[in-house]
Amino acid sequence: MTDINNRLSMGYIKSVKKKLPIPGKMAKKLLGDLGNSVDEYIQSNPSVSMDEIVKRFGEPESIANEYISALDQEKLKEEIKKSRFIKRAVLIVSAVLITAIIVTFAIIISQSESDAPYYVYESIDE
Numbered sequence: 731m732t733d734i735n736n737r738l739s740m741g742y743i744k745s746v747k748k749k750l751p752i753p754g755k756m757a758k759k760l761l762g763d764l765g766n767s768v769d770e771y772i773q774s775n776p777s778v779s780m781d782e783i784v785k786r787f788g789e790p791e792s793i794a795n796e797y798i799s800a801l802d803q804e805k806l807k808e809e810i811k812k813s814r815f816i817k818r819a820v821l822i823v824s825a826v827l828i829t830a831i832i833v834t835f836a837i838i839i840s841q842s843e844s845d846a847p848y849y850v851y852e853s854i855d856e
Contacts, residue, residue: 735772742768742783742790749794752809760797 743765750757764787771786772778787793798806 732776735776735778738778738780738783739765739768739772741780742787745790746793749791750797752798752806752813754809754813756801756805756809764793 743761746764747757747761750760768783768787771783775782784790788796
């Protein structure tokens with residue numbers, strides 16, 4: 731597959747991925763299967779354009795909507811909750827780490843200023 735065709739495939743898959751509200755295993759399976767199908771189509775049609783890919787497989791938004799509607803709604807809710815929890819946990823841990831780093835630097839700077847030796851210069855006149 732040429733570089734241009736690879737970009738077409740990756741661009742289409744990214745477009746679908748952006749429309750999916752669910753991360754993780756469920757989305758990876760869909761994107762993997764779709765990616766394989768798009769790659770096979772591109773290999774059999776080397777001069778294909780993005781419009782032809784969309785015509786063949788559908789608009790990214792419609793693919794995402796069809797996939798979501800086919801999922802078990804309870805499982806979908808669980809995945810979305812898990813995703814939100816992970817995002818919040820990462821955000822909280824990041825905030826705590828940044829705060830700890832700032833406090834550590836503030837302590838180091840204040841200690842280095844108070845412990846810094848000072849010099850008195852006297853001039854001797856003869």
